[in-house]
Amino acid sequence: MENDGRLKTGQLYRFTAELIRQSFWGEYNGNLQQLSSYYSVWVRASNAPITGIEIPIKKSLIKGWKEGMTATFTVKIAEDSEHFQYRFATDATLITTPTEEKHTENTTQEIDTQAILHGDYSSVAGTWRNELGHEIVFNKNGLVKGGQIYKSGIGSDGQIGFSVSTGPTGYGMSVYPIGITIKWIDSDLSKNRIIAGQTAPNSSEQVFYKID
Incomplete structure:
Protein backbone atom coordinates (compact mmCIF):
# COMPACT_ATOMS: atom_id res chain seq x y z
CA MET A 1 0.00 0.00 0.00
CA THR A 97 15.21 -21.67 5.00
CA PRO A 98 18.99 -21.97 5.00
CA THR A 99 18.75 -25.76 4.77
CA GLU A 100 16.54 -25.56 1.71
CA GLU A 101 19.25 -23.57 -0.02
CA LYS A 102 21.88 -26.13 0.97
CA HIS A 103 20.15 -29.15 -0.51
CA THR A 104 18.85 -27.61 -3.72
CA GLU A 105 21.27 -29.53 -5.94
CA ASN A 106 21.33 -33.26 -6.55
CA THR A 107 17.97 -33.80 -4.83
CA THR A 108 16.02 -34.72 -7.98
CA GLN A 109 18.16 -37.76 -8.82
CA GLU A 110 16.00 -40.85 -9.17
CA ILE A 111 16.68 -43.49 -6.55
CA ASP A 112 17.29 -46.93 -8.05
CA THR A 113 15.52 -49.20 -5.59
CA GLN A 114 16.43 -52.47 -7.24
CA ALA A 115 20.10 -51.54 -7.51
CA ILE A 116 20.17 -50.66 -3.81
CA LEU A 117 18.58 -53.99 -2.87
CA HIS A 118 21.36 -55.69 -4.85
CA GLY A 119 24.10 -53.76 -3.06
CA ASP A 120 24.65 -50.83 -5.44
CA TYR A 121 24.09 -47.56 -3.56
CA SER A 122 25.22 -45.23 -6.36
CA SER A 123 21.83 -43.47 -6.56
CA VAL A 124 22.09 -42.35 -2.91
CA ALA A 125 25.87 -41.80 -2.86
CA GLY A 126 26.94 -38.54 -1.25
CA THR A 127 26.43 -36.62 1.97
CA TRP A 128 23.03 -36.29 3.61
CA ARG A 129 22.48 -33.79 6.42
CA ASN A 130 19.60 -32.77 8.67
CA GLU A 131 18.89 -29.41 10.32
CA LEU A 132 20.50 -30.62 13.55
CA GLY A 133 23.83 -30.94 11.74
CA HIS A 134 23.95 -34.75 11.74
CA GLU A 135 25.33 -36.43 8.63
CA ILE A 136 25.02 -39.75 6.81
CA VAL A 137 27.52 -40.50 4.03
CA PHE A 138 27.09 -43.12 1.29
CA ASN A 139 29.33 -44.28 -1.51
CA LYS A 140 28.40 -46.84 -4.17
CA ASN A 141 29.20 -49.71 -1.78
CA GLY A 142 27.13 -48.53 1.19
CA LEU A 143 27.62 -46.36 4.26
CA VAL A 144 30.93 -44.54 4.65
CA LYS A 145 29.79 -42.71 7.77
CA GLY A 146 27.11 -43.96 10.14
CA GLY A 147 27.62 -47.72 10.41
CA GLN A 148 27.27 -50.81 8.21
CA ILE A 149 24.10 -51.98 6.47
CA TYR A 150 23.40 -55.67 7.04
CA LYS A 151 19.76 -55.92 5.90
CA SER A 152 17.55 -54.05 3.43
CA GLY A 153 14.02 -54.24 2.07
CA ILE A 154 11.11 -52.28 0.62
CA GLY A 155 8.40 -50.97 2.94
CA SER A 156 4.68 -51.03 2.24
CA ASP A 157 4.70 -47.33 1.30
CA GLY A 158 7.60 -47.66 -1.13
CA GLN A 159 10.39 -46.53 1.16
CA ILE A 160 13.65 -48.50 1.33
CA GLY A 161 14.47 -49.74 4.82
CA PHE A 162 17.89 -50.63 6.20
CA SER A 163 19.07 -52.27 9.39
CA VAL A 164 22.38 -50.68 10.35
CA SER A 165 25.03 -52.10 12.68
CA THR A 166 27.31 -49.82 14.69
CA GLY A 167 29.19 -52.44 16.67
CA PRO A 168 27.27 -53.81 19.66
CA THR A 169 24.23 -51.68 18.84
CA GLY A 170 22.35 -50.63 15.74
CA TYR A 171 19.52 -48.54 14.36
CA GLY A 172 17.03 -48.35 11.52
CA MET A 173 17.25 -46.19 8.43
CA SER A 174 14.70 -45.50 5.69
CA VAL A 175 15.13 -43.81 2.32
CA TYR A 176 12.03 -41.99 1.04
CA PRO A 177 12.16 -41.30 -2.72
CA ILE A 178 10.54 -38.19 -4.17
CA GLY A 179 6.76 -38.13 -3.67
CA ILE A 180 6.58 -40.70 -0.87
CA THR A 181 5.21 -39.27 2.39
CA ILE A 182 6.80 -39.70 5.78
CA LYS A 183 3.45 -40.07 7.51
CA TRP A 184 4.14 -38.72 10.99
CA ILE A 185 6.30 -35.65 10.19
CA ASP A 186 6.43 -32.95 7.53
CA SER A 187 9.09 -33.16 4.83
CA ASP A 188 9.76 -31.88 1.32
CA LEU A 189 8.09 -34.36 -1.05
CA SER A 190 9.95 -32.86 -4.02
CA LYS A 191 13.23 -34.23 -2.68
CA ASN A 192 14.67 -37.60 -1.69
CA ARG A 193 14.88 -37.96 2.09
CA ILE A 194 16.35 -40.21 4.76
CA ILE A 195 15.29 -40.80 8.35
CA ALA A 196 17.41 -42.75 10.80
CA GLY A 197 17.57 -43.67 14.47
CA GLN A 198 16.69 -46.18 17.15
CA THR A 199 13.29 -44.49 17.48
CA ALA A 200 11.08 -42.80 14.90
CA PRO A 201 11.85 -39.09 14.38
CA ASN A 202 9.35 -36.61 15.80
CA SER A 203 10.51 -33.43 14.08
CA SER A 204 11.12 -32.32 10.49
CA GLU A 205 14.54 -31.13 11.68
CA GLN A 206 15.58 -34.78 11.91
CA VAL A 207 14.96 -35.48 8.22
CA PHE A 208 18.12 -35.85 6.12
CA TYR A 209 18.44 -34.26 2.67
CA LYS A 210 21.22 -34.77 0.15
CA ILE A 211 23.65 -31.85 0.02
CA ASP A 212 26.26 -33.11 -2.48
Whole structure:
Protein backbone atom coordinates (compact mmCIF):
# COMPACT_ATOMS: atom_id res chain seq x y z
CA MET A 1 0.00 0.00 0.00
CA GLU A 2 1.12 3.59 -0.63
CA ASN A 3 2.48 5.51 2.34
CA ASP A 4 4.74 8.41 3.24
CA GLY A 5 7.40 6.24 4.88
CA ARG A 6 5.73 5.93 8.29
CA LEU A 7 3.55 2.97 9.22
CA LYS A 8 0.05 4.22 10.02
CA THR A 9 -2.09 3.43 13.06
CA GLY A 10 -4.73 0.78 12.52
CA GLN A 11 -3.31 -0.36 9.20
CA LEU A 12 -2.02 -3.76 8.12
CA TYR A 13 1.26 -3.98 6.22
CA ARG A 14 2.52 -7.01 4.32
CA PHE A 15 6.24 -7.28 3.68
CA THR A 16 9.06 -9.75 3.21
CA ALA A 17 11.80 -9.89 5.80
CA GLU A 18 14.82 -11.83 6.98
CA LEU A 19 15.13 -12.86 10.63
CA ILE A 20 18.28 -11.37 12.19
CA ARG A 21 20.16 -12.81 15.15
CA GLN A 22 19.93 -10.90 18.42
CA SER A 23 22.34 -11.21 21.33
CA PHE A 24 19.88 -13.10 23.55
CA TRP A 25 19.41 -15.74 20.85
CA GLY A 26 22.88 -17.12 21.56
CA GLU A 27 21.92 -19.66 24.20
CA TYR A 28 19.18 -20.96 21.90
CA ASN A 29 21.51 -21.42 18.90
CA GLY A 30 19.25 -19.17 16.87
CA ASN A 31 16.22 -21.40 17.38
CA LEU A 32 13.18 -19.21 18.04
CA GLN A 33 11.01 -22.11 19.21
CA GLN A 34 12.43 -22.08 22.73
CA LEU A 35 11.83 -18.40 23.50
CA SER A 36 8.89 -16.95 25.43
CA SER A 37 5.31 -16.81 24.15
CA TYR A 38 5.77 -13.25 22.92
CA TYR A 39 9.12 -11.84 21.96
CA SER A 40 10.57 -9.14 19.75
CA VAL A 41 12.35 -10.15 16.56
CA TRP A 42 14.46 -7.79 14.52
CA VAL A 43 13.86 -8.28 10.82
CA ARG A 44 15.36 -6.73 7.73
CA ALA A 45 12.50 -5.73 5.45
CA SER A 46 13.08 -5.91 1.71
CA ASN A 47 9.86 -4.30 0.51
CA ALA A 48 8.65 -2.25 3.48
CA PRO A 49 9.00 1.55 3.84
CA ILE A 50 11.72 1.00 6.46
CA THR A 51 15.04 -0.84 6.49
CA GLY A 52 14.48 -2.58 9.81
CA ILE A 53 11.69 -3.10 12.31
CA GLU A 54 11.27 -4.81 15.68
CA ILE A 55 8.13 -6.93 15.76
CA PRO A 56 6.45 -8.59 18.76
CA ILE A 57 5.17 -11.90 17.46
CA LYS A 58 3.62 -15.05 18.95
CA LYS A 59 5.89 -18.05 19.30
CA SER A 60 3.22 -20.25 17.73
CA LEU A 61 3.38 -18.27 14.48
CA ILE A 62 7.02 -19.12 13.78
CA LYS A 63 7.65 -22.27 15.79
CA GLY A 64 11.02 -23.76 14.97
CA TRP A 65 12.10 -20.94 12.65
CA LYS A 66 15.74 -19.85 12.78
CA GLU A 67 17.98 -16.92 12.01
CA GLY A 68 18.51 -16.35 8.30
CA MET A 69 15.11 -17.63 7.22
CA THR A 70 13.02 -15.41 4.94
CA ALA A 71 9.35 -14.85 5.72
CA THR A 72 6.41 -12.64 4.91
CA PHE A 73 4.78 -10.80 7.81
CA THR A 74 1.49 -9.00 8.18
CA VAL A 75 2.16 -6.22 10.69
CA LYS A 76 -0.61 -4.27 12.41
CA ILE A 77 -0.03 -0.84 13.92
CA ALA A 78 -2.14 -0.87 17.08
CA GLU A 79 -1.09 2.43 18.64
CA ASP A 80 0.83 5.42 17.34
CA SER A 81 2.07 8.70 18.80
CA GLU A 82 4.89 11.15 18.26
CA HIS A 83 7.27 9.21 20.52
CA PHE A 84 5.83 5.71 20.59
CA GLN A 85 4.45 3.19 18.17
CA TYR A 86 3.13 -0.26 19.13
CA ARG A 87 3.02 -2.84 16.37
CA PHE A 88 2.74 -6.61 16.23
CA ALA A 89 2.64 -9.36 13.62
CA THR A 90 -0.75 -10.95 13.00
CA ASP A 91 0.69 -13.73 10.84
CA ALA A 92 3.93 -14.89 9.27
CA THR A 93 4.64 -17.29 6.41
CA LEU A 94 7.99 -18.96 5.84
CA ILE A 95 9.40 -18.57 2.33
CA THR A 96 12.88 -20.11 2.46
CA THR A 97 15.21 -21.67 5.00
CA PRO A 98 18.99 -21.97 5.00
CA THR A 99 18.75 -25.76 4.77
CA GLU A 100 16.54 -25.56 1.71
CA GLU A 101 19.25 -23.57 -0.02
CA LYS A 102 21.88 -26.13 0.97
CA HIS A 103 20.15 -29.15 -0.51
CA THR A 104 18.85 -27.61 -3.72
CA GLU A 105 21.27 -29.53 -5.94
CA ASN A 106 21.33 -33.26 -6.55
CA THR A 107 17.97 -33.80 -4.83
CA THR A 108 16.02 -34.72 -7.98
CA GLN A 109 18.16 -37.76 -8.82
CA GLU A 110 16.00 -40.85 -9.17
CA ILE A 111 16.68 -43.49 -6.55
CA ASP A 112 17.29 -46.93 -8.05
CA THR A 113 15.52 -49.20 -5.59
CA GLN A 114 16.43 -52.47 -7.24
CA ALA A 115 20.10 -51.54 -7.51
CA ILE A 116 20.17 -50.66 -3.81
CA LEU A 117 18.58 -53.99 -2.87
CA HIS A 118 21.36 -55.69 -4.85
CA GLY A 119 24.10 -53.76 -3.06
CA ASP A 120 24.65 -50.83 -5.44
CA TYR A 121 24.09 -47.56 -3.56
CA SER A 122 25.22 -45.23 -6.36
CA SER A 123 21.83 -43.47 -6.56
CA VAL A 124 22.09 -42.35 -2.91
CA ALA A 125 25.87 -41.80 -2.86
CA GLY A 126 26.94 -38.54 -1.25
CA THR A 127 26.43 -36.62 1.97
CA TRP A 128 23.03 -36.29 3.61
CA ARG A 129 22.48 -33.79 6.42
CA ASN A 130 19.60 -32.77 8.67
CA GLU A 131 18.89 -29.41 10.32
CA LEU A 132 20.50 -30.62 13.55
CA GLY A 133 23.83 -30.94 11.74
CA HIS A 134 23.95 -34.75 11.74
CA GLU A 135 25.33 -36.43 8.63
CA ILE A 136 25.02 -39.75 6.81
CA VAL A 137 27.52 -40.50 4.03
CA PHE A 138 27.09 -43.12 1.29
CA ASN A 139 29.33 -44.28 -1.51
CA LYS A 140 28.40 -46.84 -4.17
CA ASN A 141 29.20 -49.71 -1.78
CA GLY A 142 27.13 -48.53 1.19
CA LEU A 143 27.62 -46.36 4.26
CA VAL A 144 30.93 -44.54 4.65
CA LYS A 145 29.79 -42.71 7.77
CA GLY A 146 27.11 -43.96 10.14
CA GLY A 147 27.62 -47.72 10.41
CA GLN A 148 27.27 -50.81 8.21
CA ILE A 149 24.10 -51.98 6.47
CA TYR A 150 23.40 -55.67 7.04
CA LYS A 151 19.76 -55.92 5.90
CA SER A 152 17.55 -54.05 3.43
CA GLY A 153 14.02 -54.24 2.07
CA ILE A 154 11.11 -52.28 0.62
CA GLY A 155 8.40 -50.97 2.94
CA SER A 156 4.68 -51.03 2.24
CA ASP A 157 4.70 -47.33 1.30
CA GLY A 158 7.60 -47.66 -1.13
CA GLN A 159 10.39 -46.53 1.16
CA ILE A 160 13.65 -48.50 1.33
CA GLY A 161 14.47 -49.74 4.82
CA PHE A 162 17.89 -50.63 6.20
CA SER A 163 19.07 -52.27 9.39
CA VAL A 164 22.38 -50.68 10.35
CA SER A 165 25.03 -52.10 12.68
CA THR A 166 27.31 -49.82 14.69
CA GLY A 167 29.19 -52.44 16.67
CA PRO A 168 27.27 -53.81 19.66
CA THR A 169 24.23 -51.68 18.84
CA GLY A 170 22.35 -50.63 15.74
CA TYR A 171 19.52 -48.54 14.36
CA GLY A 172 17.03 -48.35 11.52
CA MET A 173 17.25 -46.19 8.43
CA SER A 174 14.70 -45.50 5.69
CA VAL A 175 15.13 -43.81 2.32
CA TYR A 176 12.03 -41.99 1.04
CA PRO A 177 12.16 -41.30 -2.72
CA ILE A 178 10.54 -38.19 -4.17
CA GLY A 179 6.76 -38.13 -3.67
CA ILE A 180 6.58 -40.70 -0.87
CA THR A 181 5.21 -39.27 2.39
CA ILE A 182 6.80 -39.70 5.78
CA LYS A 183 3.45 -40.07 7.51
CA TRP A 184 4.14 -38.72 10.99
CA ILE A 185 6.30 -35.65 10.19
CA ASP A 186 6.43 -32.95 7.53
CA SER A 187 9.09 -33.16 4.83
CA ASP A 188 9.76 -31.88 1.32
CA LEU A 189 8.09 -34.36 -1.05
CA SER A 190 9.95 -32.86 -4.02
CA LYS A 191 13.23 -34.23 -2.68
CA ASN A 192 14.67 -37.60 -1.69
CA ARG A 193 14.88 -37.96 2.09
CA ILE A 194 16.35 -40.21 4.76
CA ILE A 195 15.29 -40.80 8.35
CA ALA A 196 17.41 -42.75 10.80
CA GLY A 197 17.57 -43.67 14.47
CA GLN A 198 16.69 -46.18 17.15
CA THR A 199 13.29 -44.49 17.48
CA ALA A 200 11.08 -42.80 14.90
CA PRO A 201 11.85 -39.09 14.38
CA ASN A 202 9.35 -36.61 15.80
CA SER A 203 10.51 -33.43 14.08
CA SER A 204 11.12 -32.32 10.49
CA GLU A 205 14.54 -31.13 11.68
CA GLN A 206 15.58 -34.78 11.91
CA VAL A 207 14.96 -35.48 8.22
CA PHE A 208 18.12 -35.85 6.12
CA TYR A 209 18.44 -34.26 2.67
CA LYS A 210 21.22 -34.77 0.15
CA ILE A 211 23.65 -31.85 0.02
CA ASP A 212 26.26 -33.11 -2.48
